[in-house]
Amino acid sequence: MKNFFLLVTTVLQLSLLSSAQQQQLNYYIDQSLINSPLLKDYHNQVQSIKMDSLLIRAGYKPQVNANSNNSYAPVIKGFGYDYAVTNGANFSTLIGVNQTIPNRKSLSAQFENLQLQGLGISNTSKISEQDLKRTVATQYITTYGDQEQLEFAKQVRDLLTKEEVILKKLTAGNVYRQVDYLAFLVTLQQQEFAVKQLSLELMNNYAILNYLCGINDTSVLLLETPAVEMVKLPGEAYSVFFKQFVIDSLKLLNNKALIDASYRPKFNLFADAGFISSFAYHAYKNFGTSFGVSASVPIYDGRQKKMKYNKIALEEKSRAGYQSFFTKQYQQQVAQLTQQLHATESLISDISNQLKFTESLVTVNGKLLETGEVKMADYILALNTYLNAKNLVTQNRISRLQIINQLNYWNR
Numbered sequence: 001m002k003n004f005f006l007l008v009t010t011v012l013q014l015s016l017l018s019s020a021q022q023q024q025l026n027y028y029i030d031q032s033l034i035n036s037p038l039l040k041d042y043h044n045q046v047q048s049i050k051m052d053s054l055l056i057r058a059g060y061k062p063q064v065n066a067n068s069n070n071s072y073a074p075v076i077k078g079f080g081y082d083y084a085v086t087n088g089a090n091f092s093t094l095i096g097v098n099q100t101i102p103n104r105k106s107l108s109a110q111f112e113n114l115q116l117q118g119l120g121i122s123n124t125s126k127i128s129e130q131d132l133k134r135t136v137a138t139q140y141i142t143t144y145g146d147q148e149q150l151e152f153a154k155q156v157r158d159l160l161t162k163e164e165v166i167l168k169k170l171t172a173g174n175v176y177r178q179v180d181y182l183a184f185l186v187t188l189q190q191q192e193f194a195v196k197q198l199s200l201e202l203m204n205n206y207a208i209l210n211y212l213c214g215i216n217d218t219s220v221l222l223l224e225t226p227a228v229e230m231v232k233l234p235g236e237a238y239s240v241f242f243k244q245f246v247i248d249s250l251k252l253l254n255n256k257a258l259i260d261a262s263y264r265p266k267f268n269l270f271a272d273a274g275f276i277s278s279f280a281y282h283a284y285k286n287f288g289t290s291f292g293v294s295a296s297v298p299i300y301d302g303r304q305k306k307m308k309y310n311k312i313a314l315e316e317k318s319r320a321g322y323q324s325f326f327t328k329q330y331q332q333q334v335a336q337l338t339q340q341l342h343a344t345e346s347l348i349s350d351i352s353n354q355l356k357f358t359e360s361l362v363t364v365n366g367k368l369l370e371t372g373e374v375k376m377a378d379y380i381l382a383l384n385t386y387l388n389a390k391n392l393v394t395q396n397r398i399s400r401l402q403i404i405n406q407l408n409y410w411n412r
């Protein structure tokens with residue numbers, strides 16, 4: 001197991017040192033957007049709706065069909081179908097043309113319905129894009145935090161390694177007791193374990209980052225400081241999260257227009273030309289044509305139209321309820337995140353001030369350690385205090401970036 005941890009640490013260090021390239025947050029976000037099958041699916045759905053619009057237009061163009069119906073009903077020894085009904089045989093080959101007369105209001109309602117569907121899908125795509133950006137940024141910041149903690153842990157380990165060489169000589173000269181030297185070695189070993197543990201966490205989180213972005217790569221590169229800055233939140237009218245409620249409201253209005261259009265008179269022109277004959281008399285003269293018009297005018301449907309209106313009214317109440325609840329949640333979450341951000345920034349400032357003193361204390365104790373003028377317990381206590389303060393600063397800085405990332409999620 002010890003050899004395994006050593007191997008993992010070595011591989012990670014070589015991976016980090018073998019490449020001078022540093023990756024930025026925008027690189028991973030761009031890769032996730034490019035590789036996302038969900039966003040590609042939304043794009044295809046929007047293109048499909050454009051095709052639906054063309055299909056509606058094509059449906060109102062003349063429809064031409066060729067039809068042929070041929071039958072023969074023989075009468076054998078007086079047995080068979082009534083000749084007056086069957087004429088013995090019927091042969092028809094026709095080319096028919098049908099033309100639905102378009103209703104402008106009906107067409108307008110259908111096209112508006114498709115347009116609203118496209119807007120809804122585009123808006124959902126933008127929300128999914130925001131979700132993906134937030135998820136990738138969250139994982140990037142987490143991985144960057146591991147990288148920062150690992151780097152600091154290595155610095156402390158290197159410092160202790162240097163001190164160990166000096167302390168060993170002082171112990172051999174009876175300046176420090178053997179028990180003090182052993183206590184120091186325990187601290188050094190704990191720091192070695194911390195480096196190995198952080199190395200594994202960094203490798204794991206980096207792999208998750210690549211997985212989220214659809215990047216097939218097992219190498220670990222240095223991450224740049226996340227370029228996450230607080231951006232002013234837009235008004236509700238400009239937010240994709242609230243725009244969906246507007247689109248839903250427009251869809252309900254369009255549904256009423258579609259209902260109204262379905263109750264308007266419908267007219268259809270038709271014509272055909274071809275050959276229809278029973279071959280009973282002058283079959284060569286049975287070429288001809290016919291044409292006409294059909295109409296459908298709704299008169300009474302059992303008050304279905306009013307019932308459909310009532311259903312739309314209920315759907316509008318539900319939509320308004322969802323919007324009101326979401327607005328409250330949005331305002332509460334933004335206020336809570338803003339409060340957390342201010343508290344975290346204040347805490348970072350306080351800990352940073354303490355960190356200056358603990359760092360100075362470790363430096364002074366380190367120099368006194370080299371001359372044997374400080375107790376080992378005091379040095380280890382000062383070192384642990386410094387480590388805790390440094391880790392708290394790093395954790396809160398990462399927490400600050402995560403909070404800003406959460407706030408920026410609502411920015412589009």
